[in-house]
Amino acid sequence: MTCLPMKCAVELTEPEKKTLQQLSLKHPHEDFRTRGLGLLELGRGRRVHEIAVELDVSDKSVYNWVHAWNDKGLCGLLSGHKGGRPRALSDALIATAIEAARAESMTLRQIALRIEQVHGQPLPCRLETLSVALRHEGFSYKRGRYSLKKSAMSRSSP
Template sequence: MKCVVELSEAEETTLQQLSINHKHRDTRTRAAGLLMLGRRIKPKVIAEQLGVSGQSVYNWSHAWRDSGVVGLMGGHNGGRPPALSDAMITTALEVARTESLLTLAQIGQRVQAVHGEPLPCRIETLGEALKREGFSFKRNRYALKKSATKRSAS
């Protein structure tokens, strides 16, 4: 099957906007590649210009033909599963809201006590989850005493 894409004016405008504004780089690249295919540029040339394999350009063409714009958007639902369960995050949020003077370590201990199991991640991961919900923490700082830094004159 030939790698030819016929674009309407609305589709071309949509692809131009996607190639400029989409948050994922690979979607921007796919949109740019399809625009080039619509302008009758050969897939091998497109692959060289965009720094992808020739097969990728053919895959974009088939995805466009089968699903349209939705075919370009796929591929962003993978990745590593979250270390903390939603229940643990909810518990941490409740503890942080009800008792505002706790440290992050103390919140982690409360979550462990409620769920009866150790945190499946580092304490910093719990801190990041709480930061996403609007909480912030100050880390403890150790001040140097002047007497400890003075050198004796010999």
């Protein structure tokens, strides 16, 4: 690596290029995909400022990626994911929801009420968020729909 105030170059081996390319395409966190793409572009000889403008980050961020890559390799690049909003449901709230769902057949609203009773506080999120958390644990809930069966509709027709 060579880093001067306006120039920074990274020499990448073929396996490193392939690894960074996969990282830039398939990692679940956008910030890691951005880091991988930034290092690939540096390896191709592009300037830090050009990369920073294209990726909508600061020049300092690109320099930090280079230093992390040189210090710890891929592990350095993958550490420090700080993006995203904090989770609305704590592990304790999710555990209570799972326990309630396993105990008996309940609607999402009933599970939310059980969480509120156990923890003594209102549910800190919408029911859809609770549904997503339960889906991650293997449960699925569908909103009840009102619908008439065909046989009921045909009987009511004159």
